[in-house]
Amino acid sequence: MIEIKNLSKTFKQKGGxxxxxxxxxxxxxxxxxxxxxxxxxxxxxxxxxxxxLLEIPDGGSLRVGDSPEMTFENGRAYIADKGGKRPMSRKEQNALRRGVGMIFQHFNLLDRSTVFENVAYPLRYSGMKKDAIRARVLEMLELVGLTEKKDVYPSQLSGGQKQRVAIARALASNPKILLSDEATSALDPDATAAILNLLKELNEKLHLTIVLITHEMAVIKTICRRVAVMEDGRVVEEGDVYDVFANPQTPIAKRFVASASALSKVDTLVESKSQLVQTKPGEKLIRLTFGNDCVGDHLITTVARNYNVDLNIVLANVEILQDSTLGGLVAILSGKEEDVAAALAYLNENHVGTEVLN
Ligand SMILES: Nc1ncnc2c1ncn2[C@@H]1O[C@H](COP(=O)(O)OP(=O)(O)OP(=O)(O)O)[C@@H](O)[C@H]1O
Ligand SMILES: [Mg+2]
Structure with a gap:
């Protein structure tokens, strides 16, 4: 478990x-x-x-894996001890770092070392015997599917392969936690998908805890179970990925969700006064959102039949998030005013999110 409490970090700079x-x-x-x-x-x-602890926080406390609770004051780390606290030694800080692997956007490989040597690097000063290191490196390369590339140099690898080397290196010292800082943002979509699959596989196989940073909602959607949304140094929203997607609360979370949704195209269509979303008198442009508890029901045919309204679909999208469905529909709803109102009320009662756009 990683437990972060009231953590803060300020960079002191001349300009402020x-x-x-x-x-x-x-x-x-x-x-x-x-x-x-x-x-x-x-x-x-x-x-x-x-x-x-690549950065020592200025305040707050932290527990990482099996570590005792660390507290921070003015850029110094302390460890809970005998009901009080004492400064955390450099040795203790290094031990903590060894238990946490990290991968980066630009891979950070040693260009003049082979794939094998790159993965072996963090084990060199660990006191492990040469044979044991070799066995461990080969095991890691197998895990990431790069056995054949062990003797080549990073410049001879694709971006996705470089990231695999970085993952193998990060996991060589057998950490329980992997931090991934924009690890797929330099990769093309196929390589991104392959790396995300690999992370998911490692998560399951090794019971690895992964904290994954990204600015792409698509990445979050693909493999995360929970998500925190940060703005100006603060976490402004946090929760199950499904809940944040289905029902974002803050403006920034709404923006991220929209960025990954096919339905957000409707806003551009409305703005550009596209023919597709022009409504005649008596018509309403609506957005419907179907959560877990209503996808699959005959809601659309039911409203059309029982309320005598017509639905003209403009955009539609259903996604699977963590084995749950989340659907959305933008449509032009037409009919008598009271029928349209009753149809929307019926949808609402049946857990369909309704929003009149125009
Ligand atoms: N070593 C440093 N010295 C001074 N300021 C820093 C330092 N590292 C980060 N900052 C500042 O702290 C703020 C947060 O930076 P950080 O790198 O954590 O953002 P980020 O969310 O990772 O951004 P990005 O998506 O661009 O990587 C920024 O305003 C940045 O300029
Ligand atoms: Mg960053």
């Missing part, structure tokens, strides 16, 4: 201090894939760098 992380509290359960999303500068990287 930057509060990169402000009062963040979060819990990541063992074995889950937890997403952190936010725009550039929101504080995502700083937050995860605090988790493996």
């Amino acid at each position: 201090d930057v509060d990169a992380v402000q009062d963040v509290s979060l819990t990541v359960e063992d074995g889950e894939i937890y997403g952190v999303i936010g725009y550039s500068g929101a504080g995502k990287s700083t937050l995860v760098r605090c988790l493996n």
Whole structure:
């Protein structure tokens, strides 16, 4: 488990201090894939760098895996001890870092070392024997599907393959936690999908806890169970991915959800006064959202039949999120005013989200 309480980190600078992380509290359960999303500068990287003490927070407390609780004051780390606390030693900080693997957007591989040597690197000073290191590296390369590439140099690899090497290296010292900082944003869509699949597989096979940072909602949608949305150093929204998608609360979460939804195209259509969304008198442009508890029912045919209204579909989309369905429909609804109102009320009663756009 990762338990973050009231964590904060400020960068002191000449031009003015930057509060990169402000009062963040979060819990990541063992074995889950937890997403952190936010725009550039929101504080995502700083937050995860605090988790493996690459940055020492200024305030708050933290528990990572089996570690005792760490507290922070003015950029110093302390460990709970005998009812009080004592400064955390460098050795203890290094031990904590070894238990947390990390991968990055630009892979950070050693260009002059082979794939094998890159993966072996973190084991070199671990006291492991040469034979054991070799066995471990080969095991890691097999895990990420790169056995054949062990003797080539990073420049001879594709982006996706480089990221596999980085993953193998991050997991070589057998951490329970993997931090992934924009690890797919330099990859093309196919390579992104392959790396996300690999992370999911490792999560299941090794019971690996993954904290994954991204600015792409599609990535969150693909593999995360829970998500935190960051803005200006704070977590402004947090929850199950399905809930955040079905019902985003904050303006920023709404924007991220819209960015990954085929239905958000309707806003552009309305703005550009497209013919597709022009309504005649008596017609309404509506957006319907179907959650888990209503997809599959005959709601549309029922309203058409019972309320004497017509539905002209403009855009439609159904997705599967964590084995649950989430559907949306933009349509022009026409009929007598009271029938249209009654149809919308009926849909609402049956857990369909309704929004009149025009
Ligand atoms: N070492 C540093 N010194 C000073 N300011 C920093 C440092 N690292 C980050 N910052 C500032 O802290 C804020 C948060 O940065 P951070 O890198 O955590 O954002 P991010 O959400 O990861 O952004 P991106 O999506 O661009 O990677 C930014 O305003 C950034 O300029
Ligand atoms: Mg970043």
